[in-house]
Amino acid sequence: EVQLVESGGGLVQPGGSLRLSCAASGFSFRTYWMHWVRQVPGKAPVWVSHINTDGSTTDYADSVKGRFTVSRDNAKSTLYLHMNSLGDDDTAVYYCAREGISGFDLGYWGQGTLVVVSA
Amino acid sequence: DIQMTQSPSSVSASVGDRVTITCRASQGITWLAWYQQKPGKAPKLLIYAASTLQSGVPSRVSGRGSGTDFSLTINSLQPEDFATYYCQQSYSIPYTFGPGTKLEI
Numbered sequence: 001e002v003q004l005v006e007s008g009g010g011l012v013q014p015g016g017s018l019r020l021s022c023a024a025s026g027f028s029f030r031t032y033w034m035h036w037v038r039q040v041p042g043k044a045p046v047w048v049s050h051i052n053t054d055g056s057t058t059d060y061a062d063s064v065k066g067r068f069t070v071s072r073d074n075a076k077s078t079l080y081l082h083m084n085s086l087g088d089d090d091t092a093v094y095y096c097a098r099e100g101i102s103g104f105d106l107g108y109w110g111q112g113t114l115v116v117v118s119a
Numbered sequence: 120d121i122q123m124t125q126s127p128s129s130v131s132a133s134v135g136d137r138v139t140i141t142c143r144a145s146q147g148i149t150w151l152a153w154y155q156q157k158p159g160k161a162p163k164l165l166i167y168a169a170s171t172l173q174s175g176v177p178s179r180v181s182g183r184g185s186g187t188d189f190s191l192t193i194n195s196l197q198p199e200d201f202a203t204y205y206c207q208q209s210y211s212i213p214y215t216f217g218p219g220t221k222l223e224i
Contacts, residue, residue: 035214044205044216044217044218044219045154045162045205045207045216046216047207047213047214047215047216050214059212059213060213061213062213095161095162100152100164100167100173101167102150102167102168102171104150104152104167104168104209104210105150105152105164105167105168105207105209106152106154106162106164106207107164107167107173108164109161109162109163110161111160111161112161
């Protein structure tokens with residue numbers, strides 16, 4: 001069974017940093033692209049970033065480019081999101097997701113971790 | 120960025136009804152997915168490639184469309200179908216979601 005478990009969320013002050021982790025199990029982590037998606041409760045999800053199988057290719061939403069960095073450790077089956085210069089509008093539930101069968105959809109999602117940016 | 124719109128934003132229906140939700144992309148796309156989300160839960164993939172049912176999704180759910188216009192239909196609504204539905208394009212970066220359609224009893 002595919003399992004994705006996010007951690008690392010919490011309360012952080014504006015301008016601060018946070019690192020989110022996503023522990024994967026139940027599948028061959030090193031063979032799938034992985035994504036981060038965030039969602040303000042009551043709003044639509046927003047795609048944040050993705051990373052290819054060996055970490056050599058990453059893409060970001062404009063709103064986080066230059067501030068967030070996605071990485072992965074295939075030996076540990078873990079995905080990371082390093083977030084710097086956090087602002088109020090980064091407050092959201094952050095989900096990690098695995099690509100689905102088609103390779104172009106988000107087939108499996110974690111339960112999410114809440115990030116609150118507030119003084 | 121490709122903008123996704125959905126209609127209606129909300130719809131009320133009863134158990135046993137059929138409901139159709141539409142999604143429109145601001146330019147032609149070739150990859151569209153539909154997700155269902157219940158309160159406090161992560162989105163769940165229902166359909167990918169516009170019309171392919173994800174494993175385990177009941178056959179009363181179907182999707183169709185191409186280019187810029189897509190639709191999701193749920194036949195014979197069941198209590199577990201009442202949720203919010205999102206379309207999402209993965210044709211180009213950044214992947215974008217529609218604003219959602221809330222299906223209410």
